Amino acid sequence: MGNTSSDLSKKYKKVSPVREVMSLLVRNKAAMAGLIFLILLVGVSLSADLLFDYESQVVEQNISERLQWPSAEHLFGTDEYGRDLLARVVHGSRLSLSVSFVSVLASLIIGGILGAVSGYYGGLLDEIIMRITDIFLAIPMTLLAMVIVAALGASTTNLIISLSLSAVPTFARIVRSSVLTVREVEYIEAAGAIGAKDGTIIFSHILPNCIGPIIVQTTLRVAAMISNTAGLSFLGLGVQAPAPEWGALLSAGRNYIRDYSYLTFIPGLAIMLTILALNLLGDGLRDALDPRLK
Amino acid sequence: MSNSSSPLLEVKNLKKYFKTPKGMLHAVDDVSFTIDRGRTLGVVGESGCGKSTTGRAILRIVEPTEGEILFDGEDIRSLGKDQMRRMRTRMQIIFQDPFSSLNPRKTVSETIAEPLKLNGIITDKGKRMERVAEIMEIVGLAERLYNAYPHELDGGRRQRIGIARALALNPQFIVCDEPVSALDVSIQAQILNLMDELQEKMGLTYMFITHDLSVVHYFADDIAVMYLGRLIEKAPAKELFRNPVHPYTQALLSAIPVPSIHNQRKRILLKGEITSPVDPKPGCRFASRCPYASSRCHSEEPQLKEIAPGHFNACFLNE
Numbered sequence: 001m002g003n004t005s006s007d008l009s010k011k012y013k014k015v016s017p018v019r020e021v022m023s024l025l026v027r028n029k030a031a032m033a034g035l036i037f038l039i040l041l042v043g044v045s046l047s048a049d050l051l052f053d054y055e056s057q058v059v060e061q062n063i064s065e066r067l068q069w070p071s072a073e074h075l076f077g078t079d080e081y082g083r084d085l086l087a088r089v090v091h092g093s094r095l096s097l098s099v100s101f102v103s104v105l106a107s108l109i110i111g112g113i114l115g116a117v118s119g120y121y122g123g124l125l126d127e128i129i130m131r132i133t134d135i136f137l138a139i140p141m142t143l144l145a146m147v148i149v150a151a152l153g154a155s156t157t158n159l160i161i162s163l164s165l166s167a168v169p170t171f172a173r174i175v176r177s178s179v180l181t182v183r184e185v186e187y188i189e190a191a192g193a194i195g196a197k198d199g200t201i202i203f204s205h206i207l208p209n210c211i212g213p214i215i216v217q218t219t220l221r222v223a224a225m226i227s228n229t230a231g232l233s234f235l236g237l238g239v240q241a242p243a244p245e246w247g248a249l250l251s252a253g254r255n256y257i258r259d260y261s262y263l264t265f266i267p268g269l270a271i272m273l274t275i276l277a278l279n280l281l282g283d284g285l286r287d288a289l290d291p292r293l294k
Numbered sequence: 295m296s297n298s299s300s301p302l303l304e305v306k307n308l309k310k311y312f313k314t315p316k317g318m319l320h321a322v323d324d325v326s327f328t329i330d331r332g333r334t335l336g337v338v339g340e341s342g343c344g345k346s347t348t349g350r351a352i353l354r355i356v357e358p359t360e361g362e363i364l365f366d367g368e369d370i371r372s373l374g375k376d377q378m379r380r381m382r383t384r385m386q387i388i389f390q391d392p393f394s395s396l397n398p399r400k401t402v403s404e405t406i407a408e409p410l411k412l413n414g415i416i417t418d419k420g421k422r423m424e425r426v427a428e429i430m431e432i433v434g435l436a437e438r439l440y441n442a443y444p445h446e447l448d449g450g451r452r453q454r455i456g457i458a459r460a461l462a463l464n465p466q467f468i469v470c471d472e473p474v475s476a477l478d479v480s481i482q483a484q485i486l487n488l489m490d491e492l493q494e495k496m497g498l499t500y501m502f503i504t505h506d507l508s509v510v511h512y513f514a515d516d517i518a519v520m521y522l523g524r525l526i527e528k529a530p531a532k533e534l535f536r537n538p539v540h541p542y543t544q545a546l547l548s549a550i551p552v553p554s555i556h557n558q559r560k561r562i563l564l565k566g567e568i569t570s571p572v573d574p575k576p577g578c579r580f581a582s583r584c585p586y587a588s589s590r591c592h593s594e595e596p597q598l599k600e601i602a603p604g605h606f607n608a609c610f611l612n613e
Contacts, residue, residue, distance in 0.1 A: 012403070012423070012440040186395040189355055193387050194409035194459065195379045208399045291399055291443040 024288035031284020034277035041274060045093040052087035059083070059242045067260050077262050079252065085263065089270055092244035096271075099156065099239075100225035103163035108218055110164070111171025116202050118172065119179030130176070133169035141166040142231060149237040159238045163225055174217050178210035212286050219282030223275035230271075246271050300367060301328035302467055302499045303352070308361035310344070310351045317573035321347040322358075323523040326598070329467075329516075334493070334500040336514030336531065338507060338546070342571070344523040345503045346390075349469040352501070353387055354378060365467070383413055386460035390472035392452035396444040402455055403440045406430065409462045425462075433458045434488060450481035454488070461492065467499045475506060486513060507550050511535060516604075519543050522571050522579040525598060529605040539607045542580050578609070586611055 025031050044051070052058055062082035070077040076085035118129040136144070148162035182188065183206060191205050207214075230247015232238035239245040246267045253263030287293045310322040322344040329335045337345045351358040354370065363370050370381055389395035396405060406426045409415075416422040427437055433454045444452055453473060460468055470489070474482040486509065492498055504510050510517055511531060518528040519540065527540040538544045545562040552559050566583040569575070578584070581591040590610055598608040 186389045186391060187397045189350075190387070190389060190395050190456075190459065191397075191408075193353060193355055193382060194463065195382050195412050196408070197379075197412075200412065205397055209397070292445045 021285070021288045025284050028284040028287065030280045031288075034280030034284070037273065037277040038281060041093060041277075042097065044090055045097055048091045048094055051090055052084070054091060057084055057087040058091045058244060067256070069260070070262055076266050077260070079249075079263060080256065085249075085266060088244040088249060089246070089267060092246045092249055092267070093270070095156070095239055095243065096226055096229065096246040097274075099160055099163065099229050099245075100222050103160045103225055104167065104218060104221045106160070106164035107167035107171050107221070108214070111168040112175045112207075112214070114168070115172040115175030116179050116207060119176035120183060120198070120202055120206065126176075129172065133172045136165070136169045137173075141228065142235075145228070145232055146235070146237055149232070154237055154240060156239060159229065159232060162232075163228055166228075167221055167225070170221070171214075171217065174213055175207075175210060178213050179206055182206050182209045211289050215282050215286045215289075219278045222278050226271050226275065302331045302366060303329040303501070304362075304364040305348075305352060306362040306364070308348065308351060308363065309359045310347050310356060311359045314572060319572045320523045320574055321571065322351060323574075325361075325520070325523075325525045327518055327525060327528060329499055329501060331466075331499055332493070332497050333515045334502050334513060336510035336517040337501060337503045337520060338505060338510055338517060339520035340505060342522075343520045344571075345520050346471050348520070349387065349471050349501055349503050353382065353385055353469060355387070379413075383409075383415075383463040384465050385467045385469070386463060386465040387469040387471060388453075388456050388460050388473045391476050392449050392456055393444075393476075395456050396452060398443065398445055401441045401443055402430070402435065402447075403427075405444075405455055406458045406462055409459060413463065415463070429458045429462055432492070433461065448481075449477050450484060453477060453481075453485055457485075457488065457492075461496075464496075465498070467501070470500055470502045472504050473502075474509060475504065482509070489513075507546065519546065522569060522574070524579055524608065525606075526580065526608045527606065528598070529602075529607075533602070533605055537605075539601060539605070539612050540580075540609045541584050541586055541611070 025035070048054075060083070062078075065074075065078050065082035066080055067082075068074055068078045074084050074086065076089060079085055079088070114129050114133070118126040144166050145159075145162035148165065149158050152158040152161070179202075188201060188205055191201050196205070226247060229238050229245060230250055233245055233248040234251040239248055241248070249267040250264055250271070253260070253267065257264050305328070306326050308322055308325045309320075312319040312321055325344075325348060327335065337348065339345050347356060350356045352363055354363075358371065361371075365381065365385060368381075370378065373381055400408070403423070403426045406429055407422050410422055410425060411417075416425055427440070430437060430440070435451060435454050435458065439447065439451070444455065447455075453476075456473075473489070474485050477485060489500070490513070493500060502510065502514055514531050516528065517531050517534045519526050519534075519542065521542050527534070527538070527543045529537075534543065535547065538547050541562075542564075545564050548559055548562045550559075562585075564583045569579050569582050571579075575592075577592040577594060578587070578596050581587040584591065588610070594610075596608045596610050598606045601607050601612055
């Protein structure tokens with residue numbers, strides 16, 4: 001043999017998984033475009049306070065400048081109260097992104113664990129978890145969110161709670177069904193035969209092989225969350241005026257769509273580009289994480 | 295504990311029933327046998343006869359319904375979850391399908407290292423790498439495949455990974471569940487030779503499940519024939535091929551192709567329907583297809599009896 005362990009570890013050092021995935025992602029132009037866009041977006045939303053003052057530029061009304069089309073002074077124009085739309089879109093990204101990311105993450109974790117447990121153990125536990133999620137699925141999302149916000153009061157935190165809760169059943173179902181298909185494969189049996197405990201089997205053998213549908217669902221859900229936030233804000237249950245939020249901006253602009261279409265077009269474009277970027281990144285990530293597609 | 299004269303594995307009245315909507319499916323029904331240390335028991339039978347279930351029930355990958363499994367004198371059915379996990383380091387399994395039995399997201403070395411890591415056998419990472427490289431060499435995997443993924447390799451190499459994973463724990467006993475039936479004939483021979491070599495070197499005991507009679511002829515010391523969950527005949531390999539007693543075994547052996555035009559063997563063609571394994575009727579399970587069946591065969595179940603030293607048979611014909 002003649003191999004000492006230091007020889008081996010030098011020769012077959014495994015690249016760290018993050019670096020490996022990144023190196024594959026770099027090759028995927030669409031995914032990189034999505035990633036760069038999202039990084040810029042997050043950067044802008046983090047530095048929103050430096051770019052525009054919240055009190056004087058985002059919230060304060062200035063009726064004399066109302067409804068101006070985009071110009072050098074107001075790149076995105078002004079709304080019906082004379083507020084600069086660019087400032088509002090930039091500050092709005094904070095709420096839109098944080099609300100949708102946090103609620104998707106929360107529902108992914110909760111729904112993912114419920115689905116994995118339910119799919120792996122099956123039997124009575126599965127039955128109980130799935131029937132409860134069925135009850136939640138039977139209630140329309142908006143109605144459910146309305147009930148929660150009505151009970152807890154309208155605030156951003158409660159908005160996040162209600163949005164996450166409404167997405168938990170979908171994640172639980174998707175993770176469960178992928179776990180069910182993977183659970184029966186022989187390498188799961190093999191893992192048991194070499195002494196793996198349930199936790200190891202679920203987290204190191206089953207879930208990594210379900211990552212595709214989970215990533216796709218997650219990116220799609222972020223998009224849905226942005227529009228759901230908009231819907232709830234429109235009903236007065238989400239973000240409260242005058243705070244800017246993309247969905248709220250969109251629905252406020254709706255009244256002026258005939259004469260001042262930029263009021264709907266620009267927030268709508270922001271939402272669309274974010275969702276597109278997320279989907280591109282999600283697709284790229286799914287492929288980069290699959291060793292079979294190298 | 296280990297007593298070199300006693301058999302390594304002793305299975306007594308093993309039963310595994312599955313609940314189905316139509317009734318109880320008797321996958322393994324009252325099967326008893328022993329395997330001596332360092333020997334190979336070949337288990338043959340058509341698909342669905344319960345041979346794979348028997349192998350899995352012995353490792354408690356599927357929980358047996360009834361029966362005793364003595365491994366090195368210890369009743370493994372009485373072991374708790376953690377004790378069983380420790381016991382599995384001594385008994386391992388090689389799977390049939392080298393494609394589905396390997397996690398596609400783990401590299402060759404990760405798959406082989408996992409049993410060492412999980413059971414805390416080698417906790418130092420560098421030493422573990424060394425051991426993995428050593429096992430890879432033993433099973434004939436080139437060192438450059440260390441970080442390869444299973445999908446990059448052919449069936450034979452993949453099956454070597456499966457063997458390496460089973461060997462990593464240094465087991466005494468390996469259930470081989472049709473380890474070569476998914477491979478090309480040329481690769482089959484390589485894998486069989488490898489397993490043969492390993493048995494000699496490491497003193498392994500095999501339970502070799504297969505439907506390929508020529509493989510078992512070459513490979514096994516003893517052969518057990520199963521039919522619909524029942525063990526119907528068991529004998530040393532040579533004896534069984536020379537002198538098959540059970541009508542089913544005779545029919546099975548007559549189906550082996552002879553590579554000669556002039557010396558054709560007369561084939562025994564079985565007619566009739568296979569009895570359903572769901573809530574089987576009393577009587578011999580082979581009776582509906584047996585050319586010699588009498589009324590007794592339809593009402594009474596023949597038991598396994600020793601008809602010659604080491605030759606067991608379950609049929610009324612030879613009593």
